Amino acid sequence: MRVLLDKLKEVLYTVIPIAVIVVVLNFTITPLEPHLLWKFLIGTVIIVIGLSIFLLGVDIGITPIGNAIGSGLAKTNKILIVVAAGLVLGFIISAAEPDLHILARQVDMVTSGSVSKTAIVVGVSVGLGAMVALGLARIVYNISLRTVFTIMYFIVFVMGLLASPAFLAISFDSCGATTGALSVPFILALARGVSMLKKDSKASEKDSFGLVGIASIGAILGVLSMDIVSNTGELTGKLEHHSLASESIIMPFFAELPKVAFDVFIALLPILITLIIYQGISRGFSKRAFRRVIMGLLLSFVGLVLFMDGVTAGFMDVGSLVGYKVASLDSKAYILIIGALLGFVTVLAEPAVHVLMQQIEEATSGYIKRGLVGISLSIGIAVAVGLSVLRLLVPGIQLWHYLLPSYLIAIPLMYIVPELFIGIAFDSGGVASGPMTATFILAFIQGAAEAVEGASVLVDGFGMIAMVASTPLIALQILGLIYKIKTRKEA
Amino acid sequence: MNDNPQATDYELIYVIVNHGSGSKVLHRAKKHSITGGTIYLGRGTLKNRVLEFFGIIDERKEIVVMASDTKTADEVIDILDQEFHFEKPHHGIAFTLPVCGVLGSTLYKCDEIHTERGESNTMYSLITTIVDRGKGEFVVDAATKAGAKGATIVNARGSGIHETSRVFAMEIEPEKEMVYILVKNEITEDVVSSIREELKIDEPGKGIIFVQSVNKTHGLHE
Numbered sequence: 217m218r219v220l221l222d223k224l225k226e227v228l229y230t231v232i233p234i235a236v237i238v239v240v241l242n243f244t245i246t247p248l249e250p251h252l253l254w255k256f257l258i259g260t261v262i263i264v265i266g267l268s269i270f271l272l273g274v275d276i277g278i279t280p281i282g283n284a285i286g287s288g289l290a291k292t293n294k295i296l297i298v299v300a301a302g303l304v305l306g307f308i309i310s311a312a313e314p315d316l317h318i319l320a321r322q323v324d325m326v327t328s329g330s331v332s333k334t335a336i337v338v339g340v341s342v343g344l345g346a347m348v349a350l351g352l353a354r355i356v357y358n359i360s361l362r363t364v365f366t367i368m369y370f371i372v373f374v375m376g377l378l379a380s381p382a383f384l385a386i387s388f389d390s391c392g393a394t395t396g397a398l399s400v401p402f403i404l405a406l407a408r409g410v411s412m413l414k415k416d417s418k419a420s421e422k423d424s425f426g427l428v429g430i431a432s433i434g435a436i437l438g439v440l441s442m443d444i445v446s447n448t449g450e451l452t453g454k455l456e457h458h459s460l461a462s463e464s465i466i467m468p469f470f471a472e473l474p475k476v477a478f479d480v481f482i483a484l485l486p487i488l489i490t491l492i493i494y495q496g497i498s499r500g501f502s503k504r505a506f507r508r509v510i511m512g513l514l515l516s517f518v519g520l521v522l523f524m525d526g527v528t529a530g531f532m533d534v535g536s537l538v539g540y541k542v543a544s545l546d547s548k549a550y551i552l553i554i555g556a557l558l559g560f561v562t563v564l565a566e567p568a569v570h571v572l573m574q575q576i577e578e579a580t581s582g583y584i585k586r587g588l589v590g591i592s593l594s595i596g597i598a599v600a601v602g603l604s605v606l607r608l609l610v611p612g613i614q615l616w617h618y619l620l621p622s623y624l625i626a627i628p629l630m631y632i633v634p635e636l637f638i639g640i641a642f643d644s645g646g647v648a649s650g651p652m653t654a655t656f657i658l659a660f661i662q663g664a665a666e667a668v669e670g671a672s673v674l675v676d677g678f679g680m681i682a683m684v685a686s687t688p689l690i691a692l693q694i695l696g697l698i699y700k701i702k703t704r705k706e707a
Numbered sequence: 708m709n710d711n712p713q714a715t716d717y718e719l720i721y722v723i724v725n726h727g728s729g730s731k732v733l734h735r736a737k738k739h740s741i742t743g744g745t746i747y748l749g750r751g752t753l754k755n756r757v758l759e760f761f762g763i764i765d766e767r768k769e770i771v772v773m774a775s776d777t778k779t780a781d782e783v784i785d786i787l788d789q790e791f792h793f794e795k796p797h798h799g800i801a802f803t804l805p806v807c808g809v810l811g812s813t814l815y816k817c818d819e820i821h822t823e824r825g826e827s828n829t830m831y832s833l834i835t836t837i838v839d840r841g842k843g844e845f846v847v848d849a850a851t852k853a854g855a856k857g858a859t860i861v862n863a864r865g866s867g868i869h870e871t872s873r874v875f876a877m878e879i880e881p882e883k884e885m886v887y888i889l890v891k892n893e894i895t896e897d898v899v900s901s902i903r904e905e906l907k908i909d910e911p912g913k914g915i916i917f918v919q920s921v922n923k924t925h926g927l928h929e
Contacts, residue, residue, distance in 0.1 A: 222766075414878070416877075505841060582729065
């Protein structure tokens with residue numbers, strides 16, 4: 217039973233800080249209606265339970281499946297199979313991602329239908345599939361991450377120049393949206409499965425990472441090419457808004473449940489189908505192991521449904537209300553500080569962050585401590601959310617004023633930090649922008665945007681996820697730099 | 708089985724603790740004249756019906772290996788025992804293995820070994836089995852059938868003479884699992900032969916088993 221308690225404890229440490237901040241805010245500067253606070257607290261409990269179950273499920277289900285399929289693919293020794301499998305896997309995983317559908321619907325709406333929902337979903341999924349294939353090929357052919365990222369981001373840069381500025385935000389957001397709570401652990405495990413085979417343990421360690429990062433570029437390229445092809449002009453239309461009508465405390469949790477369960481089921485389906493095909497062809501799992509990974513998938517499903525339910529029903533209203541109320545205060549310093557603070561703590565409650573930290577520990581035999589990765593991520597996201605709030609307050613700042621410099625720092629940094637950290641850094645960009653950010657923090661920013669005069673929910677709503685996906689690139693590479701300097705001294 | 712292993716003045720201390728405690732163990736040991744250690748990750752078996760139903764059959768562990776002379780080893784292992792309470796269930800185990808010498812550390816020199824220390828108080832042996840990835844749990848099953856109480860599994864890579872191969876541009880080595888099992892001397896033979904039969908170790912490429920005598924143990928529960 218201690219295993220369960222340990223997981224619960226690990227999760228508690230990461231979720232409690234969020235609850236504490238909101239409760240403290242409630243009793244100080246932004247009193248919330250009692251029913252909202254209760255809903256939030258119930259949501260917190262459900263999130264803790266859900267996240268614990270989900271992480272267990274990832275441990276015994278998704279990770280072994282991804283590892284086995286990755287190794288299996290590499291062992292075929294046929295590049296055609298690796299590339300084809302990468303394409304198909306990337307495509308179906310992305311197409312099944314609920315976050316992508318939400319984003320695509322919003323884009324459809326704000327472009328008044330000139331870029332249809334289907335076009336976005338297909339565009340992003342094709343991009344992601346191509347990049348997963350490329351990422352896998354990179355591992356088996358030992359091509360350096362530096363080269364891949366430099367070339368790919370150069371292409372992104374050129375295409376970004378051609379695209380309209382508003383679409384730039386959407387495209388970078390989509391890179392966060394496609395790498396959700398289920399796909400990230402799976403893609404991470406896939407990469408690990410291939411690189412685990414390597415004889416050179418140093419290469420095996422560093423090639424375990426980077427695939428998520430490469431995959432996210434696929435999403436960016438997908439959306440950008442959609443924009444260039446369809447040639448959209450200004451964004452018009454309006455975003456739908458969540459109503460806060462319900463006074464009930466318990467009901468919203470049940471109301472959200474069917475939809476959330478359906479979304480998670482669809483997202484899980486590609487992994488399940490892949491598993492069945494893999495098992496059918498290669499019989500890679502023993503009977504007992506097969507039963508176990510199925511149970512793991514089931515646990516992941518239950519856990520993620522609970523988690524998402526808790527977040528959507530319990531956290532979203534509170535997020536946007538806190539954002540609105542704090543931003544309405546006279547001193548704008550509050551909203552900046554609280555935004556950064558929330559960013560600092562929420563990222564640790566992202567499911568994929570736990571998975572990434574565990575894989576880092578395993579790949580490096582505990583050499584890179586999870587706490588250090590966590591702190592670096594927290595600092596990165598705090599800066600990201602802080603800057604996003606600043607963008608609301610100061611009308612002149614455009615998204616690319618942030619993105620361009622941050623990538624201009626991140627890319628050259630690659631050439632001085634150890635390659636292991638490059639992969640980790642670019643992966644964590646996709647990892648940090650999970651369901652917690654996409655709901656709670658996004659709601660907070662949108663709430664704040666409503667309270668700030670001149671800020672538009674539409675333009676400023678997009679772009680926050682892009683920020684969250686870009687600051688970890690720098691934060692974790694700096695951690696890598698520190699490691700490099702430290703170990704050199706000791707040697 | 709050799710009941711009377713050569714006793715030496717040097718020992719390897721193995722400490723198997725819950726995930727996250729490895730660095731603490733090493734840190735503590737270093738304060739008591741241990742000069743260094745190596746930590747790696749493993750998985751310890753669990754026996755729990757409910758957890759097993761949910762597919763949870765092991766939990767993450769850390770294995771700390773440290774070398775020192777026998778006297779220090781005895782002291783350190785006692786100190787660690789006090790600190791980490793190996794006597795309580797699920798608090799980890801510690802044991803020592805004799806080694807012939809330690810190189811690469813200025814403190815220990817191989818030529819000073821006195822091999823006449825004849826007393827043998829060993830009651831336990833360490834059985835190490837190396838098999839292909841995924842087979843580890845069958846090793847544990849076979850061992851449990853013959854009376855072993857638990858095992859620690861470590862992921863590893865390795866290959867026999869005919870196993871290294873190349874796919875694409877990367878040289879690969881097959882994935883393996885190393886299974887550590889501590890058993891009483893009386894049943895060592897049974898456990899080993901049970902594993903041998905179940906896993907068909909005698910056929911080439913199926914894996915290897917070796918047995919070492921353990922000097923001192925802490926934290927084993929009957």
